[in-house]
Amino acid sequence: MGAVLDKLLRPAVGFRHPREVLKDPLLDTSEKRAILSSWASDASAVEDHPTLRWLWGTEAPAPFSEILDALARLDRWEEARPR
Numbered sequence: 001m002g003a004v005l006d007k008l009l010r011p012a013v014g015f016r017h018p019r020e021v022l023k024d025p026l027l028d029t030s031e032k033r034a035i036l037s038s039w040a041s042d043a044s045a046v047e048d049h050p051t052l053r054w055l056w057g058t059e060a061p062a063p064f065s066e067i068l069d070a071l072a073r074l075d076r077w078e079e080a081r082p083r
Contacts, residue, residue: 018070040067
């Protein structure tokens with residue numbers, strides 16, 4: 001139950017890579033964007049390694065470029081979605 005509760009309270013918990021955020025079927029687009037944006041923020045920057053971001057609750061840092069790629073993919077999905 002602890003892992004499930006952590007996931008509800010802190011949605012970034014358990015993700016090892018930005019791709020995993022995109023693949024999570026339980027998150028809607030706005031939740032995915034919020035997690036990825038938080039991960040990309042300067043607040044998640046790794047000291048002395050400006051190209052890495054380490055979001056609280058994740059196991060390891062992720063390259064900033066991969067987070068931006070995930071956000072761009074999310075944008076493309078939004079644009080391609082029928083309205």
